[in-house]
Amino acid sequence: MAELLTIGELARRTGLSVSAIRFYEGRGLVQSLRTAGNQRRFLRGDIRRLSFILIGQRVGLSLAEIEHELASLPQGRNPSRGDWEKIATRIHDGLNERIALLERTRDLLGGCIGCGCLSLDTCRLYNRDDRAGRAGPGPRYLLGDKPAGA
Structure with missing residues (x-):
C-alpha cells in the first residue's frame, strides 16, 4: 500500500491547520482511511488535492467550483498527470476571465x-x-x- 500520512503530517506538508483538513474532509474533498485505532491516514496525493484547494481559493474559485473539479478525480488512488490536466483544461477559460477582470480593475x-x-x-x-x-x-x-x- 502507498505510504500514508497522518493528519499532522498532511498539515505540515500543506500549511493547513488540522481543523481545516477536517473541514475539507467533512466536505468530501479529501478522504481519510482509518487505522484499527480509528486514526486518520491520508494518501500522499491528498497533498495535491489540498494544494489545489488553496490555490483555487487564491485565484478566486468558489468552494463549490473546487468541489466540482475535485469530484472528477478518482478516489482511492493518487490522481495522475492526465487527471490534473483535465481539470486545468476545464478551468482555463474561467481563469483567463478572472485575469482580465483583475487587469481592468488595476487599470481603471x-x-x-x-x-x-x-x-x-x-x-x-x-x-x-x-x-x-x-x-x-x-x-x-x-x-x-x-x-x-x-
Whole structure:
C-alpha cells in the first residue's frame, strides 16, 4: 500500500491547520482511511488535492467550483498527470476571465470605473447622465462595458 500520512503530517506538508483538513474532509474533498485505532491516514496525493484547494481559493474559485473539479478525480488512488490536466483544461477559460477582470480593475480603479457615481471629474466625460447605469447595476466599465464613444 502507498505510504500514508497522518493528519499532522498532511498539515505540515500543506500549511493547513488540522481543523481545516477536517473541514475539507467533512466536505468530501479529501478522504481519510482509518487505522484499527480509528486514526486518520491520508494518501500522499491528498497533498495535491489540498494544494489545489488553496490555490483555487487564491485565484478566486468558489468552494463549490473546487468541489466540482475535485469530484472528477478518482478516489482511492493518487490522481495522475492526465487527471490534473483535465481539470486545468476545464478551468482555463474561467481563469483567463478572472485575469482580465483583475487587469481592468488595476487599470481603471484609480479613475472612472463606470459605476454611475458621478463623483469624479471624468464621470462627466465618460458617464454623462449616468449612461453606464442604464446597462445594469455595478461598476459597468470594470465589468467590461465600454464608455460611449470609446
